Each structure stands twice: as structure tokens, then as C-alpha cells.
Amino acid sequence: MNLKDIVASLDAEIVFLSNDCEIIHAYTGDLLSLVMKNAKNDSIWITVQNHVNIIAVASLVGIRAIILCDDLNFPSETVEKAKSEGISLIKSRDNAFVVSGKIYQLGIR
Template identity: 40%
Template sequence: MHLKQIVDALHLKILTQPIGLDEIEPTGGYASDLLSCVMSSAQRGNVWVTLQSHLNIVAVAALLDLAAIIITEGAQPDPATLEKAEQEGVVLLSTPLPTYTVVGKLWELGIRNPETTP
């Protein structure tokens, strides 16, 4: 499944340039608001679901080469965060839905981590 299909299915707002959304295929997903947990457990190509919207999320996503960040509960990044995401090629998406709901919808779409799928 491509990132564009996830954006459409979850009615996500695209916050950065939508370049390559038809080409990016997430490898799974990860949800956490603790950057240290994301850095130690998220996998390359994952979609990261978080309430955080500050500049440091971009650094973590770029470091791990994540497919995208879905920012939940209507939180909005500031202009500096958006600018840095554009520079780093990090896809930022947003939704008014809570993290729990977004994760459930991703699961229903088949976004799973191979090592944790029964």
C-alpha cells in the first residue's frame, strides 16, 4: 500500500509537499510520543503516529528514514518545523483523530510490522 492510499483512506491533511506519495510504501507503523522510544524501536520506512508536532520529530524521522509522520489530535507544527521537514524530505500529515483511532485504522488497512504480526 502506498502512502497516498493511506492519506486518502484516513482523510489526512498533507502538511508538506506531496512529492512521491504514490511511490512511498510504508514497511509498518509505530506509535509513541516519546522520542527515545521512537529512536530505539521504530523501523526504517515506518509511519510514525504521534501527538508531538515540534521540530525534533523531523530530526528523528530523518535519522530513521521513516515513511511519514502522522500528527494526531489536530496538533499543528510551527512554520520552522514545516520548513525543516521540507528540507529533510520528511512527509508530515495531520488529522483531528486521536492516536488510538489512527493506529486502529492503519491496522485495518493492513499496515503491520512483520516482527509483531501473529
């Protein structure tokens, strides 16, 4: 499913869109080492982490987009790093559990 369709289904806000890529997998988690171990290439990452290190992890793993939950905001440093690495950033008012359930219902695993 392409990223714009996912965002529309979630009623979420695009903070930065690198490209409207195909998302095949999803991963929910806040511990960076577990994300590096378990997330897959072409994933969307659901988290409450917003610091700049999430961009390095996403780039290393091949994560294409990050959804920040609980109506939190990305710091400008994180947004700038995402732009340079081509990682899309999305913001949701919902918590990670709700966002994960919605993405699961879309058939993304």
C-alpha cells in the same frame, strides 16, 4: 501501501508531501527515545509531538511520514525542516489510538 492511499483512508490532510512512497511499517509513540529504538525504516509515525526535533528523529530512523493527531498543527519551523529532510507531514483530527487502529486495519504493522 503508498502514502497517498493511507492518507485517503484516514481522511487526513497532507501538510507536506515529499513523495508518494511505499509505507511498510507504522509506529505510535511520543517519547523520542522509544521511537528511535523501536520504529523501523519506511515507517509512518503516529504522534502528538509537533516540535522540530521529530524531524531529526524521523530522518535518523528512516521514517518516511509523520501523522500529527488530535487536530494539532505543525509549527512552520517543523514544516521547513521536514521539507529539507524529505519527511512527509500529515494531520489528522482523530486521536492516536483511532489513527493507529485505522492503519492496522490497512495491514500496516
